[in-house]
Amino acid sequence: MASNNQGSTGGKSNRGFASMDPERQRQIASEGGKAAHEKGTAHEFTSEEAREAGRKGGQARSANRKKASTQ
Numbered sequence: 001m002a003s004n005n006q007g008s009t010g011g012k013s014n015r016g017f018a019s020m021d022p023e024r025q026r027q028i029a030s031e032g033g034k035a036a037h038e039k040g041t042a043h044e045f046t047s048e049e050a051r052e053a054g055r056k057g058g059q060a061r062s063a064n065r066k067k068a069s070t071q
Contacts, residue, residue, distance in 0.1 A: 013019060017028070036042035045053070 017025060020028075033042065
């Protein structure tokens with residue numbers, strides 16, 4: 001039976017984006033962002049959209065803290 005490094009086997013895979021050096025991850029992400037902007041498919045948040053996203057994040061964080069404190 002072949003084994004892999006996924007799941008709870010305890011092994012650490014050296015494959016994939018998450019295993020890369022953080023600086024290399026930033027380079028790849030930056031290239032993707034630049035390409036999307038050049039192509040015209042990148043989404044740019046308006047200040048209203050950003051405000052709404054921040055509000056939702058704050059609410060989720062607050063709910064998680066309340067849930068954790070009752071356990």
